Amino acid sequence: MSSSSSAAVEFKSVTKAFGDKRVLNNLSFQVEQGQVLCLLGRSGTGKSVTLKIIMALMRPDSGEVWIDQENIIGLGESGLSKTRKKLGYLFQDAALFDSLTLYENLALPLTRLTEKSKSEIDDKIHLVLSDVGLGPDGAKYPSELSGGMRKRAGLARALVLEPKILLADEPSSGLDRITASEIDELLMRSKKEHGTALIVVTHDIHGARRIADRVAVLDKGDLVAFGTVDEVARSENDVAHRLITE
Amino acid sequence: MRWFGRAFEFVGRLGLFAGRALIDALRPPFELVQISRQLADVGNRSMGLIVVSGFALGAVMTLHTRSTLVTFGAAAMIPAVQAVSFFVEIGPLVAGLLLAGRVGSGIGAVLANMRASEQIDAIESLSIDSFKFLVVPRVIACVIALPLLTLCMDFAGLSGGFLSEVVASHISPELYLYRAFENLQWANFIAPTLKTTVFGFIIGSVSSYFGYTTDKGAKGVGEAATNSVVISSLLIILADVLLIKCIFFLFPDTAI
Numbered sequence: 001m002s003s004s005s006s007a008a009v010e011f012k013s014v015t016k017a018f019g020d021k022r023v024l025n026n027l028s029f030q031v032e033q034g035q036v037l038c039l040l041g042r043s044g045t046g047k048s049v050t051l052k053i054i055m056a057l058m059r060p061d062s063g064e065v066w067i068d069q070e071n072i073i074g075l076g077e078s079g080l081s082k083t084r085k086k087l088g089y090l091f092q093d094a095a096l097f098d099s100l101t102l103y104e105n106l107a108l109p110l111t112r113l114t115e116k117s118k119s120e121i122d123d124k125i126h127l128v129l130s131d132v133g134l135g136p137d138g139a140k141y142p143s144e145l146s147g148g149m150r151k152r153a154g155l156a157r158a159l160v161l162e163p164k165i166l167l168a169d170e171p172s173s174g175l176d177r178i179t180a181s182e183i184d185e186l187l188m189r190s191k192k193e194h195g196t197a198l199i200v201v202t203h204d205i206h207g208a209r210r211i212a213d214r215v216a217v218l219d220k221g222d223l224v225a226f227g228t229v230d231e232v233a234r235s236e237n238d239v240a241h242r243l244i245t246e
Numbered sequence: 247m248r249w250f251g252r253a254f255e256f257v258g259r260l261g262l263f264a265g266r267a268l269i270d271a272l273r274p275p276f277e278l279v280q281i282s283r284q285l286a287d288v289g290n291r292s293m294g295l296i297v298v299s300g301f302a303l304g305a306v307m308t309l310h311t312r313s314t315l316v317t318f319g320a321a322a323m324i325p326a327v328q329a330v331s332f333f334v335e336i337g338p339l340v341a342g343l344l345l346a347g348r349v350g351s352g353i354g355a356v357l358a359n360m361r362a363s364e365q366i367d368a369i370e371s372l373s374i375d376s377f378k379f380l381v382v383p384r385v386i387a388c389v390i391a392l393p394l395l396t397l398c399m400d401f402a403g404l405s406g407g408f409l410s411e412v413v414a415s416h417i418s419p420e421l422y423l424y425r426a427f428e429n430l431q432w433a434n435f436i437a438p439t440l441k442t443t444v445f446g447f448i449i450g451s452v453s454s455y456f457g458y459t460t461d462k463g464a465k466g467v468g469e470a471a472t473n474s475v476v477i478s479s480l481l482i483i484l485a486d487v488l489l490i491k492c493i494f495f496l497f498p499d500t501a502i
């Protein structure tokens with residue numbers, strides 16, 4: 001079986017439940033390469049679970065998940081490992097490794113997953129850190145960084161392998177408007193320069209308006225609206241309409 | 247009945263987790279950098295606690311046994327009693343229990359915090375086997391460090407006992423050492439020291455189990471630390487009973 005399109009990410013009737021609580025209900029959508037999809041919805045509606053299923057950190061109960069024309073459901077560890085190399089993940093609280101410096105946090109995926117030499121790794125890390133404005137901070141530990149710096153460091157780690165698809169879980173949460181907008185600019189730069197497909201979970205409607213090509217609104221596990229921001233704003237679904245307009 | 251069911255489920259899960267740690271420890275790639283980091287953490291940072299505790303325990307033990315042995319005219323036996331009790335039982339068991347507190351709680355809390363803050367998910371997202379990267383090096387470090395720390399505890403205990411004896415009877419170091427090791431066999435020393443590798447495996451795998459598998463967020467960090475210490479200590483004491491029986495079976499002469 002193959003994917004019906006050239007989508008970077010495609011969900012086909014994906015369902016996921018935790019005990020009696022169904023968090024994703026027959027969810028289907030697709031994101032093209034170079035496109036930005038913002039996942040909106042109230043807390044606990046399955047947005048972060050969607051990202052974790054894409055990253056194969058969770059398995060759905062049923063349905064198909066296609067990443068770069070490959071169904072990842074049923075793949076073994078080596079297959080998943082290969083797929084994950086195409087993905088970058090910016091976690092909600094950055095999830096930097098406390099015991100490693102910023103430099104070591106970025107070096108870890110490069111030394112493990114590439115054949116780059118030490119000097120190539122050094123150059124790459126300096127380049128990525130400079131891109132996110134953390135050039136002089138490579139020797140610092142995560143505990144020495146502010147919230148905004150940690151987010152940028154997390155983004156640097158997600159981008160260091162130049163992924164085809166970038167997943168971002170609430171990249172602007174806990175940040176002021178200016179810092180949030182800087183993070184959005186970095187995400188957009190990755191899209192423009194590398195043609196990265198982005199899936200961004202967010203509660204920040206202003207940010208979504210700035211970066212999204214499409215938005216998907218989830219409510220109680222159902223996809224209740226999908227389209228451009230303006231299309232969703234005109235949606236007859238009350239939750240989708242209120243999320244965009246209020 | 248329900249309690250029994252949960253207890254059996256826990257034992258089964260812990261057994262599978264420990265078994266996986268054992269198998270993965272023998273399977274490449276070997277995380278040598280992580281192992282050396284953990285070894286430094288478990289070994290170096292526990293050394294002070296082990297040496298000071300061993301020294302104090304040795305001194306106190308001599309003070310207690312002295313009065314009894316003097317009554318029976320056996321004061322000359324004090325170094326031998328001290329050496330046998332430390333090398334055979336006190337050193338291995340107390341080192342195991344101290345490490346369960348010092349290292350077990352640390353491993354449980356660190357891994358639980360990594361789980362709560364999505365660091366373990368982040369490792370997986372980088373296509374790195376988080377179990378091999380985080381759990382296996384900690385278990386190996388505990389297995390290697392515990393016999394070495396037990397030796398430190400044994401000799402610290404002997405030193406504490408010697409100091410106590412010097413104050414009481416002005417015994418010379420040469421005579422103390424001669425009497426201490428006169429009747430000690432290699433089997434009294436090697437088997438009990440090596441049994442601490444089992445204690446190390448228990449500490450590493452139990453503490454990692456509680457930290458790695460928690461799903462209760464920040465609350466889980468405290469629970470993991472506490473459970474790591476309690477269950478590790480309990481299992482060490484139980485394992486000690488079984489291992490002593492095994493040692494007596496394998497080396498009957500050591501059954502004093």
